Amino acid sequence: MRKLSKVLLKVQGVTKRFDDVIANDNVSFEIRAGEVHSLLGENGAGKTTLMNILYGLYTPDAGRIEIKGEEVAIDSPATAIAYGVGMVQQHFALVPSFNVAENVLLGTKDWFRRKESRVLQRVEEIARRLDLRIDIESPVWQLAVGQQQLVEILKLLYRDVDVIILDEPTSTLSPSETDRLLQIMKSMKSQEKGVVFVTHKLDEVKRVADRVTVLRRGRVVLSGAVSRYDIHELAEAMVGGYEPEKRLVDESWVSQKEVLKVVNLDVPSDMGGIKVQDLNLCIRAGEVVGLAGVEGNGQKELVEALMGLRPFLKGKIVLSDREFERVTPKLLRGMGVAYIPEDRFNVGLVKDMSVMENMVLNVYKKPPLCKKLFFNRRVALENARRLVKEYDIKLASLQQPVKLLSGGNAQKVIVAREFQTLPRLLIAVNPTQGLDVRSAKQVHDLIAKQARNGTAILLVSTDLQEIQILSHRVHVVYNGKLSFPLKPDEHERISKLMVGIGWGA
Structure with missing residues (x-):
């Protein structure tokens, strides 16, 4: 050498x-x-x-x-x-x-x-x-x-x-x-x-x-x-080695009712070509399905397609027994889909708006916040105070710009806003990225609580430990393809599939 x-x-x-x-x-x-x-x-x-x-x-x-x-x-x-x-x-x-x-x-x-x-x-x-x-x-x-x-x-x-x-x-x-x-x-x-x-x-x-x-x-x-x-x-x-932690979900929460079904989905990349190919996925009420994988393997494109932010080339999405070959964010919101994006400040929040205003972005057109085309600011403030107390959000004022909050508190603003509508389906992407241990645990507990209440959850994360403690079932995403379902405690198989080992078997 x-x-x-x-x-x-x-x-x-x-x-x-x-x-x-x-x-x-x-x-x-x-x-x-x-x-x-x-x-x-x-x-x-x-x-x-x-x-x-x-x-x-x-x-x-x-x-x-x-x-x-x-x-x-x-x-x-x-x-x-x-x-x-x-x-x-x-x-x-x-x-x-x-x-x-x-x-x-x-x-x-x-x-x-x-x-x-x-x-x-x-x-x-x-x-x-x-x-x-x-x-x-x-x-x-x-x-x-x-x-x-x-x-x-x-x-x-x-x-x-x-x-x-x-x-x-x-x-x-x-x-x-x-x-x-x-x-x-x-x-x-x-x-x-x-x-x-x-x-x-x-x-x-x-x-x-x-x-x-x-x-x-x-x-x-x-x-x-x-x-x-x-x-x-x-x-x-x-x-790293597998260090078992107490799982936050229970199999008894999962029903037989399918909330989301993805059939033969092809999704384009930003640069042309196909980033996600022939993907099939099913999530039932009360179930957390974890998508594990290293960033850049198609997770971003898949989530954007599921949220109506990117067109898909082929396939269909079945949501609560309704089939769609094209979806929009407005349609999905109306059908009870909640979204916790990875980029909390640039995608999940409007940085220069207040905490209170951010908390009503998904409900401001609905009563009691909206009555005869007028926005009821008093009700909005009462709603925000309730959510701040319920989700333990630390802030100086409900009127302060949300960009002044810490990462953990900003994330809890998104979680509180999305969960207030009792969603049928939640899509959460790296929900605790950049958070301290205490804030991460709070977000994990809130997601588990939502599953216990019957929400179907797609958890997309590059943190394998997060996937394992929160999921009922795990798939690995690699080069735009989805693996067979795995149990959360199959650490060695999951970690190898994440880095490309075992896909030919």
Whole structure:
């Protein structure tokens, strides 16, 4: 094996907190010249937070960062690039109307010489050196997703960075685009670049990485040469051992009445093609069905289709014995469907509206809040006071903007609003993500109570422990497909299916 070169970047004892949540807990990590170092972990493990610290988007609360042996403070992406650290994020920062060369040169001192042949030749030479096979005169809007990602890499190479961070780079790529990107990563190794490969796809780690570090719940739980570990060991490190907790649901709650049935559903992706394929699912009254999976496997697209926020290409949805080939949010609301979205502040709430106003968004047209087309503010305030007391929401005033609440209290505003209508069906997506332990337990108890009262619940979560304590039945989502049903205590089978092991059996 080739001897690895000097350390380009080193992180020692980095800790980052967001209120009561510890995203990174005493993390140490390093990247050497001429290697691909993979950072593995489930969603919420702290991978992106650590990379955002390295790229100057967050400031660590403790710890130190060294670049080529010298301690540095990285306070912005510009500072990171000046130190030779660049990142290709999951959401690209390209100007669609500009061509490839213009996007590469934008923000550099060569922007004003972008028409000069010498400048353009340098862009072409860097692209040729890595065999990017990209026309630098092509408008970016005409490029496929995989090609746009190569433009982002080209931007960093033009700025002569030594460390290139790729954050979940294959999540939106086709298999052929993925193969090509992995080959380009190997080419960057040969040029003595250090590549940080942030991912959850174990087969890709084994194909391209030299070393691997696994984060779980903000801590490093494994680090070393990839050759030392097989896929099963890496999977176990990612999801952890099974620590049984008291389940919050009971089988006696489940009736035989089907509330939701999904038949042969195909859902498109944002980039074209099919993200969810031929999916079938059934949920009965009083039943919690958990969908486990690493983010990016079609959960987002499926939930949006079920909530009428994304059209589906094929199949049908049966809700309380009524069949639909197209649904809208208004229709679903009228049929008693409640929704707890993953992004509480940008999707679940109207940030600049008050707590009271947010609590009536799903009932303001109904009596007693609405009478003869007039909104009864007094009744709305009384309703909000009742919900605040019932759901133990901590706030200064019902009139304060909801954006001023903590994450846990904001989530309880959504839960209180959605549950006040006694829904037939609840779709909840990562309902406790980012919450402290106490707030998470309160939300779990409220969801279980709703199931006990007869609500059918679809729980979509990347937190396997959450799935196991709240679900009657579990399916794993992987590459847009749904697994066979599993018992919540089948930890090993669930965790392996989550990372792609066992789907061919």
